[in-house]
Amino acid sequence: MNKKYLYEICSILIIFSAISIFGVQSDATNNSSKYVDECIKCHMENEMMPEHFSQTDVHWQKGLSCAGCHGGLSNEPDEEKSMSKSNGFVGVPNKKEIPEFCGKCHSDISKMQLYQPRITTDQVSQYYVSKHGKQLKVGDLNVATCTDCHTTHEILPASDTRSTVYPINVPNTCNACHGDSKLMEKYNMKANQVEEYSQSVHGIALLKNLDVGAPACNDCHGNHGAIPPGVESISHVCGSCHVNNMNYFNNSVMAQPFSDNGINSCEQCHDYHLIEKPNDEMLNVHESSTCTDCHSSSDEGYLSSEFMYNKIKDLSFLYDSTKVISEEVHIMGMNNIEIEYSLKKIKQSLIQSRTIIHTFDTAQVFAKADEGILASTNALILADNEIEEYFNRRLGYGITTFIFILLAAALYWKIKGLKS
């Protein structure tokens, strides 16, 4: 092989590698130039960017720039041309136009599918069903539109924890208007809903314990189609999570008289925004308990409530004492495995009988509660046996020690006798 040949190979290799390197570089420069957006460029230079603009905005992230919503030409540096109506520029929409403004894309399934295959596109039509939407249509500009909840230039998807519509942030978002008593006065509405909600069992779960499984405002009231739940639908709303309670109630003797008298099924006893964690006292026959709101000492309901209360109280007391004794047995160093196992059964029957109260049928409640009472009686017997065993061991030790000491003493004297 001669030298010339080798040179040729080398030079070809060098040229190839040079081409490939430069090729990659030119690609990179192309990429960055693609993002030169004349709107942003100019608005940034003149410090005319909209208020609260954020790079995290979902539209910005997906590559939608100003022109995507506001129209016009984003690649045209000439202000006259880029922001002319003939080029589709719409500028800032007025409040009444906002739903259609967003709906341009969000109501168009073929556009939206590009971003999320399973996205819904009924938000705008839902919106016009809501109280907000209806008021907007008649020209009330106080009501919330898309941007009031979702923000304008820092929109984040609801799954983002920073989003104004992330479950934990929803109450605060609604409260911006619904907590404004001056504004709400105009509509004859109270402004304490969120305040009440945040003290409720749901509010504490969501806002204090950050349990996103707990319902925020929108989970009962809907979001885009927000309307106050009607009398008919309220048990439906509650029942969508509290299925058993709803079924029990709807099949109970109380369902008919409730609806006949226009009493709202769930909220009558549990309230609505300020739903407290239910407790057994609600069932009692004191003045402050719920049943006595309608029932008086002479009627059947009063007696049922008293019976059920006493039964549940008995079971709950048994559960507590079994738990304490189980712990005691454990501390004694004895075996509480079986007792712990029964404790689970007792707890289950306690929970279930509390739910079955919604049948208002004492027989059913009693049957369930009795299961727990039986289990706890057995557990208490087991615990007693263990505790007895504990003391038996000490007694046995005492007796054995006595015998051994007797033997030791005898031995001692024997040894003494040997010495002398």
Added chain:
Amino acid sequence: MGTNRRKFLNSLLSIGSLGALSAIIYPIISYLIPPKIAEVKVNSLKVGPVAEFKNNSSKIVKFGRTPVILIRTVDGNFKALEATCTHLDCLVQYKNDTQQILCACHNGIYDLQGRNVSGPPPKPLNEYVVSTIDGEIRITSQDERS
């Protein structure tokens, strides 16, 4: 030293020795008598012969201190899941009409993989391993497989 005293001492010694001996032998004999529940609770539990389980049925078995639900699906496969609901520790049950696992306390529903499908349960049910050895079903806890 008087003979009386010696006699007393010797009888004391023999009574003491006898007592001590019985104090030692009694526990040993009772220890050796096997307790009624003769089998040790183990981490792999024999549940019974395959033939005992009909398709589309379930049984709750005690696995140490945790209850486990053993399900035989419609097509005859076995599945074992922890039977305590992840919501408030109630015992779950198999619904053979919908082929789902239901917790009756708050209507929590799990699918047959133990995943929480609807209702309050926050987490799926723990899975146990079911194996069939010589026509007998055995449940093993998952971390014991190694």
Added chain:
Amino acid sequence: MKNKNITKIENWLDERFDLSPIRNLISHKKVPVHGHSIWYYMGGISLFLFMIQVFTGLLLLMYYIPGEDNAYESVQFIITKVDFGWLIRNLHSWAANLMVFFVFLHMFSVFFTNAFRKPRELTWVTGFVLLLLSMGFGFSGYLLPWNELAFFATKIGTDIVGVVPYFGDSLKIILRGGEDVTGATLSRFFGIHVAILPAIFTTLLAIHLIFVQRQGMSEPEEFEKLSEKEKKYIPFFPNFVLQDALLWIIVLIILLGLTVFFPWELGLKADALASAPIGIKPEWFFMFMFETLKLLPAHILFLEGELVGIFGFAVVGIIWMFIPFIKLSKKKELNSKIIRWVGLFSLIYIIVFTIIGYL
């Protein structure tokens, strides 16, 4: 006073086996009485505790099932379901600890009364090996309930073996029955604990006891210097034996008290995937070594700190084992003085580091 029947049996045996050595031993063996006589009982107590161990160990074997699936559950079964199972298991655990304690006490008492001197060198050597074996019993038995604490303690304990250069890793694998502490380790430790160690231990113990009986009780120097008249003795049989028995009964009462009032916890079942719990401790009699290894710097000169520590303990152990043969000085007085100081240092070291380990 002897029963007629017993005499008959004795004669029958005598005709065939010649019982005179035993009879001689019984009638002639005597125990010196002096200020340090109390230490003569330590060996006896250790022996008594060993017998308890054999006995309770055999009983535990009736229900214990080795293997990672069943070990923990069977121990739980023993202490919750079997009548007096709690007693047997607690006795076994407590007596094990007391036994190691009394073996240590026995060793140091022999050391400081200079009882290991000629002619008892071999008694010392066998005794020291018995101590090591007792610790081996403790180490292997600790894992058998297969609970969390023991699992991780064993992991760390066997890890230390791996530090030894060249064959450390293979040694570790042999000990663990695999790369990691698993069910295989449990089977191995079970075998070691109930078959291998007992076989070696009983043989050595027999030799140790024969040595002691052949040579009689050692007399401390001060006692030896006394004139024959001043020397006081008690007969081994029955006086010393009865006193031994008395002491054993007292030890048994204490032991039973410990089992009833301070039962050993079983803890949680071992889970190889769980993170190590807080407060993993070796057994107390390994604490001084564990603590030393912990306090050593990672590197000493060019060697790993742990390796230096282990090497150090091995060397000290071997020296300690052969201490009766070591002559540092031609003067007998000086020699024993030096050795005494070394022993005192070791004792203080062990006590201090054990205490540090628990602080």
